[in-house]
Amino acid sequence: MADRPRSKRAGTSVVELARAKINLTLRVLGRRPDGYHELESLVVFADVGDLVTLEVGSEPAVTMTGPFASKVAGENLAAKALDVLAAAEPDLRLGAVRIEKNLPVASGLGGGSADAAATLRAVRRANPAFAQTIDWLGLAARLGADVPVCVAQAPVLMWGVGEKLRLLHDLPQLPSVLVTADDPVPADKTREVFRRLDAPALETTGRAPEPPPAFGTPAEFITYLQAFSNDLTEPAQDLMPVCKAVEKELAAYPGCRLVRMSGAGPTVFGLFESVEAARSAADALAEGHRGWWVRSVMLG
Numbered sequence: 001m002a003d004r005p006r007s008k009r010a011g012t013s014v015v016e017l018a019r020a021k022i023n024l025t026l027r028v029l030g031r032r033p034d035g036y037h038e039l040e041s042l043v044v045f046a047d048v049g050d051l052v053t054l055e056v057g058s059e060p061a062v063t064m065t066g067p068f069a070s071k072v073a074g075e076n077l078a079a080k081a082l083d084v085l086a087a088a089e090p091d092l093r094l095g096a097v098r099i100e101k102n103l104p105v106a107s108g109l110g111g112g113s114a115d116a117a118a119t120l121r122a123v124r125r126a127n128p129a130f131a132q133t134i135d136w137l138g139l140a141a142r143l144g145a146d147v148p149v150c151v152a153q154a155p156v157l158m159w160g161v162g163e164k165l166r167l168l169h170d171l172p173q174l175p176s177v178l179v180t181a182d183d184p185v186p187a188d189k190t191r192e193v194f195r196r197l198d199a200p201a202l203e204t205t206g207r208a209p210e211p212p213p214a215f216g217t218p219a220e221f222i223t224y225l226q227a228f229s230n231d232l233t234e235p236a237q238d239l240m241p242v243c244k245a246v247e248k249e250l251a252a253y254p255g256c257r258l259v260r261m262s263g264a265g266p267t268v269f270g271l272f273e274s275v276e277a278a279r280s281a282a283d284a285l286a287e288g289h290r291g292w293w294v295r296s297v298m299l300g
Contacts, residue, residue, distance in 0.1 A: 012095075014054040014126050016118035019045040019153055020103055020178065021110030021146065022262045022269055022299055025228035028194075030202030036145075036161045037194060038202050040209045042228075044155045044171070046178065046297040050111060051100035052078070052118035056126045058096035060086070066101035068111075077116035077143055084139055085123055092127050104180040104293050106189055108263035110146045117150030137163075155300060157211050166211060172218040173300035175278040179250055180267045182291035183242040193264040196235035222257045222271050229260070236265040243268060253281035269299075 022044050029038040050066070062079040064072060078097050085092055097119055103111040120140055124131050140147040145162035155168040186192060215221040237244045243265045250270040251259040255277025259270045272278035275298075282296035 012056040014056060014122040016052045016054075016122045017049050018052050018099075018103075018111070018114035018118035018150070019047065019049040020297075021045055021114060021150055022176075022178075023108075023230060024225055024260070024299075026230040026232060026263065027228070028197060028199050028231040030200040032161075032202050032205075037197075037199060038205065039159060039162065041158045042155075042168075042212065042225075043149050043158050044174075044299045045153050046109075046176070046295075046299055048102065048178075048295050048297050050102050050115055050118070052115055052122060053098040053100075054095050054119065054122035054126060055098070056093050056095040060094045060096060062097045062099065064099045064101050066099070068101040068103065068105050069099075071105040072101065072112075073105075077112045077147070078119045081116040081119040081123075081139075081143055084142055085120070088139060089130060089134060092123060092130060094123060095126070097122075104267070106185045107180045107293075108261065108265045108267040109178075109180075110150055110263065113144050113146035114150045114153075116140070116143050117147050117153065120147075120151055121153075137165075157209060159209055160205065164208065166208065168211060170214065171212070171300055172215055172221045173298050174218055174221065175272045175275045176297050176299045177250060177253075177256075177270045177272065177278050177282045177285070178262075178267055178293075178295045178297055179246050179269070179285060180293040181242040181246050181289070182293075183240065183266070185266060186239060189239070190264045192239055193232055193236045196238060197232060219257075219273065225271070226258055230262075232264050233261050236261060240266045242266060250281070250285070253277070253284065256281065271299075 025042040027040040060082045140151045141163045155171045157166040246268040255273045256270045279296045286294040
């Protein structure tokens with residue numbers, strides 16, 4: 001998909017790009033008494049995503065088009081976002097939401113959360129009088145753990161269950177390849193991955209993690225990331241063995257400096273030393289695996 005502007009507004013339409021969320025690192029500290037897991041994650045966003053359009057004043061509803069529209073099942077977070085907004089402030093101007101679904105579903109890219117977050121941002125832009133009076137991040141947290149970070153849609157250090165965010169400035173952009181294999185994703189994939197994770201019980205909330213240092217080059221940033229991991233990798237690979245196969249194949253391409261899974265998978269990303277190396281690897285992977293979703297992107 002070609003790169004699109006972050007957002008635009010034309011007449012009564014407000015358009016937002018719901019960018020793919022990438023967990024560069026993911027540490028699971030433990031399981032709280034309420035059943036939720038405490039996390040630490042360095043999150044960035046790619047320059048590809050779903051396209052979310054709010055038709056202001058139309059009857060509130062959500063419709064989907066695009067290559068992955070037919071794969072969406074269960075509760076639609078964008079529709080839930082409209083309901084939460086209507087209950088929070090009856091005077092908000094809402095409308096119909098159209099989602100061009102370009103991201104694979106249940107892929108570890110935060111697509112549904114990104115769509116809900118884009119809906120919140122679109123409504124906020126359509127209602128400037130309420131931009132500072134509504135707790136938008138609080139509403140986002142009610143929709144799901146990944147929605148607040150997707151509202152920010154900027155490099156952040158995320159912790160807690162996803163509700164605590166620290167914006168990170170001046171991180172280098174990273175040429176990358178995103179790969180989602182065409183194997184079926186198990187039902188309730190994320191819950192099952194966490195169930196398989198041997199996470200310790202956690203009674204208290206941890207302190208805020210240390211932010212990363214300043215980096216002079218993308219290579220320095222990648223070297224820093226190599227000291228971390230994704231704690232969900234092993235249980236995810238146990239549930240979806242294709243993740244390991246994708247990692248191995250992606251890592252073999254020239255210029256690939258780091259390969260890792262995003263979130264609970266199955267999407268795998270590779271960080272490359274140059275845009276040219278990333279594009280070459282993406283072209284070769286797409287040619288060799290016609291059913292896979294493969295994109296050369298910039299992260300950051």
